[in-house]
Amino acid sequence: MDKILAKNDFARWLEALASYRLYAPQNKDDVWTYELIESPDSRGLADVMTAVPAKKIVFPQREELFAFEEGDEAGYALSELLPGEKPTVIFGLRPCEAKAVILTDLVFGGEFVDEYYWKRRNAVTFVGLACLKPPSPNCFCLSVNGSPHGTEGLDILLTDLGDTYYVESLTEKGEKLVKAASDLFADPKPDERTRVMRLHGESEKKLRRSLSRIEDVPEKLKGMFDSPFWDAESMSCIRCGICTYLCPTCHCFDINDEVESSSPLQGRRVRTWDTCQFPDFTMHSSGHNPRPDKAARLRQRINHKFQYFVEVWQNYQCTGCGRCITLCPVGIDIINVVEKVRDHAG
Amino acid sequence: MVEEFEPRIIAFLCKWCSSAGSDLAGVSRMEYPPNVTPIQVMCSGSVSPLYVFSAFHRGADGVLVSGCHPGDCHYIKGNYYARRKLALTKELLEHVGLEPERFQISWVSAAEGQKYTRIIKDFVNELKPLGPQAKLRRKPSW
Amino acid sequence: MVNIEDLKAEAKRILKGGNVKYIIGYERPSNAWKANPVFARTPEDVDRLVWDPSCIHNLVRFVVDEKRRKAKEKPVDSRPIGVVVKGCDSRGIVVLIQEKFIERMDVFLIGVSCESTGVVDERKLAKKTVGTTVLKVKFGERMNYVVTTEDGILDIPAADIIADRCLECIASFPVVSDHLLGEKSKRDVPKPFQSVEKMESLPTKGKWDFWEDQLRKCVRCYACRSVCPMCYCDECVVDTINFAVTPETTAEEKAQRIKWLEKSPADSENIFYHLVRAIHLAGRCIDCGECERACPVNIPLRMLNKKMEKEAKELFGYDVGFDAEKPALMSCYLDGDPGDFIR
Numbered sequence: 072m073d074k075i076l077a078k079n080d081f082a083r084w085l086e087a088l089a090s091y092r093l094y095a096p097q098n099k100d101d102v103w104t105y106e107l108i109e110s111p112d113s114r115g116l117a118d119v120m121t122a123v124p125a126k127k128i129v130f131p132q133r134e135e136l137f138a139f140e141e142g143d144e145a146g147y148a149l150s151e152l153l154p155g156e157k158p159t160v161i162f163g164l165r166p167c168e169a170k171a172v173i174l175t176d177l178v179f180g181g182e183f184v185d186e187y188y189w190k191r192r193n194a195v196t197f198v199g200l201a202c203l204k205p206p207s208p209n210c211f212c213l214s215v216n217g218s219p220h221g222t223e224g225l226d227i228l229l230t231d232l233g234d235t236y237y238v239e240s241l242t243e244k245g246e247k248l249v250k251a252a253s254d255l256f257a258d259p260k261p262d263e264r265t266r267v268m269r270l271h272g273e274s275e276k277k278l279r280r281s282l283s284r285i286e287d288v289p290e291k292l293k294g295m296f297d298s299p300f301w302d303a304e305s306m307s308c309i310r311c312g313i314c315t316y317l318c319p320t321c322h323c324f325d326i327n328d329e330v331e332s333s334s335p336l337q338g339r340r341v342r343t344w345d346t347c348q349f350p351d352f353t354m355h356s357s358g359h360n361p362r363p364d365k366a367a368r369l370r371q372r373i374n375h376k377f378q379y380f381v382e383v384w385q386n387y388q389c390t391g392c393g394r395c396i397t398l399c400p401v402g403i404d405i406i407n408v409v410e411k412v413r414d415h416a417g
Numbered sequence: 418m419v420e421e422f423e424p425r426i427i428a429f430l431c432k433w434c435s436s437a438g439s440d441l442a443g444v445s446r447m448e449y450p451p452n453v454t455p456i457q458v459m460c461s462g463s464v465s466p467l468y469v470f471s472a473f474h475r476g477a478d479g480v481l482v483s484g485c486h487p488g489d490c491h492y493i494k495g496n497y498y499a500r501r502k503l504a505l506t507k508e509l510l511e512h513v514g515l516e517p518e519r520f521q522i523s524w525v526s527a528a529e530g531q532k533y534t535r536i537i538k539d540f541v542n543e544l545k546p547l548g549p550q551a552k553l554r555r556k557p558s559w
Numbered sequence: 560m561v562n563i564e565d566l567k568a569e570a571k572r573i574l575k576g577g578n579v580k581y582i583i584g585y586e587r588p589s590n591a592w593k594a595n596p597v598f599a600r601t602p603e604d605v606d607r608l609v610w611d612p613s614c615i616h617n618l619v620r621f622v623v624d625e626k627r628r629k630a631k632e633k634p635v636d637s638r639p640i641g642v643v644v645k646g647c648d649s650r651g652i653v654v655l656i657q658e659k660f661i662e663r664m665d666v667f668l669i670g671v672s673c674e675s676t677g678v679v680d681e682r683k684l685a686k687k688t689v690g691t692t693v694l695k696v697k698f699g700e701r702m703n704y705v706v707t708t709e710d711g712i713l714d715i716p717a718a719d720i721i722a723d724r725c726l727e728c729i730a731s732f733p734v735v736s737d738h739l740l741g742e743k744s745k746r747d748v749p750k751p752f753q754s755v756e757k758m759e760s761l762p763t764k765g766k767w768d769f770w771e772d773q774l775r776k777c778v779r780c781y782a783c784r785s786v787c788p789m790c791y792c793d794e795c796v797v798d799t800i801n802f803a804v805t806p807e808t809t810a811e812e813k814a815q816r817i818k819w820l821e822k823s824p825a826d827s828e829n830i831f832y833h834l835v836r837a838i839h840l841a842g843r844c845i846d847c848g849e850c851e852r853a854c855p856v857n858i859p860l861r862m863l864n865k866k867m868e869k870e871a872k873e874l875f876g877y878d879v880g881f882d883a884e885k886p887a888l889m890s891c892y893l894d895g896d897p898g899d900f901i902r
Binding site for chain 1: 590591616624692776779780781785786798805806808813824825849852853855856857
């Protein structure tokens with residue numbers, strides 16, 4: 072169901088959705104971040120790429136799993152802390168972030184369903200904004216089976232037509248949002264539809280970066296596990312967590328008990344983001360660390376995204392958003408590394 | 418009836434001077450508020466800023482570090498190092514907006530039982546109007 | 560003006576002579592305006608070296624890596640490594656030597672003077688170049704930067720896009736070096752510690768509101784810690800329970816390891832982490848600004864560390880990173896150290 076919404080009416084649409092929690096990219100201290108909308112911006116949505124991707128809403132950095140409390144008799148009371156299902160809308164999502172949610176669904180679904188993830192994720196309606204120009208100089212979504220106007224994972228795709236948004240509802244959830252304020256939405260004229268298709272086509276030519284022949288990479292990686300290549304490439308890595316924490320597809324986590332009082336014992340089991348780039352990620356309690364150096368950890372990141380995930384889920388675990396390139400403090404460039412892998416002799 | 422707020426003070430007392438001073442206050446039956454939890458350390462110089470932060474983190478309303486007077490340190494120089502370290506710690510805590518009254522440092526010798534009680538009395542009176550320390554405290558239910 | 564060919568010539572000279580294992584310098588990838596650290600081992604590598612206002616990284620950080628690498632080397636190659644250092648970076652070398660983390664002969668310093676300007680702040684530059692793409696940034700002749708964009712060349716006064724820390728620079732040329740390029744020109748810094756003084760004038764509540772708001776953004780990526788040359792502890796306060804010691808460490812010992820703070824990014828944990836880091840850097844931070852630059856959520860970290868630098872200077876007359884013979888700030892004292900805050 073396609074509709075047109077005047078940008079001037081955007082704020083009124085948000086008002087009609089007052090029963091939802093609404094997120095949109097907002098500028099805080101020169102950094103764009105998804106925050107709850109406090110006062111709807113009548114100019115519509117910002118055409119930006121946030122630093123922290125939308126994954127933080129469906130997969131929060133800190134999540135309480137359950138609480139435990141020492142009871143009067145011997146024994147402990149455990150109380151589940153499943154998240155509430157307050158309906159949520161995320162506005163202004165880039166198609167790469169929505170695709171990343173689909174990839175993360177694979178991991179948290181399947182045979183072992185992660186209830187915490189799904190309770191949040193099912194309550195979210197994803198309203199994406201097509202990238203008519205790349206939001207980052209390092210975008211390369213087309214090379215990893217993505218698209219600047221991709222609809223994977225989205226419930227609505229908005230395309231900016233200047234004074235209006237072209238509103239494509241892709242799912243029932245999306246249609247429900249539109250119906251909540253149906254008087255604000257008009258039917259599109261035929262030339263508007265053609266204009267959207269033209270803009271989408273043009274947007275594909277604007278990406279500045281690409282990774283060609285990526286299909287050669289998984290096989291190449293298999294033969295490079297012991298190569299000194301990784302040592303050379305990881306020389307300048309400073310082993311922080313930026314590339315993985317800010318990656319929309321990365322989803323590794325750690326679980327810790329946060330004890331509030333030891334007598335009587337009381338606390339919570341908490342899940343947090345974790346990263347394979349921290350030296351202690353694979354530290355065993357014996358003291359052995361199978362990934363003792365940066366070379367092994369860079370190798371892990373590239374292998375996970377371009378070989379292991381492909382083998383298990385038939386998808387690259389990368390949606391080409393370029394955040395890891397833009398925000399790496401030392402300029403380690405995943406496209407360059409993967410290209411070198413692809414062209415590696417032997 | 419509203420219960421009056423009773424501040425919880427963690428006091429790091431050096432064994433040779435301040436802790437002995439607090440003992441003197443005790444055996445002399447000097448009265449002073451019971452709000453202090455004393456922790457004996459070997460020397461004020463051995464008090465790491467981490468202990469101070471951690472005490473606030475665990476919910477202390479006030480933290481006191483007390484040692485020997487300059488020149489009287491059992492380990493000769495420990496309290497001089499403490500003077501520097503704790504000055505910087507105090508500046509840092511104030512810089513992030515913790516009330517300056519909450520972190521105090523004092524020199525109390527083994528003979529100054531009276532001084533110790535006065536310091537604690539003053540400390541408690543200064544903390545009461547400030548209320549519970551919630552800024553650095555880890556939140557019990559997040 | 561620093562002549563890049565002179566830099567390359569010197570680099571090639573020491574490489575050819577086998578005087579150094581490798582040289583850490585800056586290179587620019589072809590598709591970006593920002594320089595990146597590079598490890599040059601051959602004359603071809605050296606030809607890629609650059610020096611321009613985007614050379615913002617503190618390469619001394621990699622001297623720390625080299626020490627770790629050397630510890631595992633068999634047999635040990637005890638030759639020094641070459642490092643390209645700016646004024647601020649060189650103060651980092653001084654601190655490392657002071658703390659006996661490295662020895663002076665472990666490094667061959669190719670010093671570059673920033674002369675009258677400094678390095679460019681990426682965010683400030685982005686604001687000046689909205690709608691176009693920056694291709695290259697060069698030092699101008701008159702306290703300006705020449706910025707080449709896709710849509711033409713911009714002449715921007717240095718003061719508009721220079722990194723904040725350069726506005727408070729106290730070492731515009733390296734304080735220690737083996738080979739110095741560029742003029743030893745001093746920068747006219749009106750008043751040091753201005754950024755801190757503004758914060759100091761706020762009331763207690765204002766300060767707290769500011770820091771609570773800022774540190775709430777922290778995602779605990781530890782980029783600030785990772786990029787800092789002075790954060791070289793093998794086991795950091797925040798990691799204490801994650802590092803098991805040896806196969807012989809008993810379960811009891813492991814259970815007793817102190818967990819100072821939680822891994823999760825709750826507000827109180829974030830503040831604790833940053834307080835600990837700031838106090839551990841007191842008298843050691845040289846204000847290279849890397850922590851603030853690396854932070855993906857733009858927390859003004861310099862304002863925490865700079866406060867400690869200011870107090871070191873004002874309370875104890877201590878200048879950080881100029882004299883390698885001096886003891887560390889917290890391992891010395893003066894009889895006249897202030898004590899009026901002590902009851």
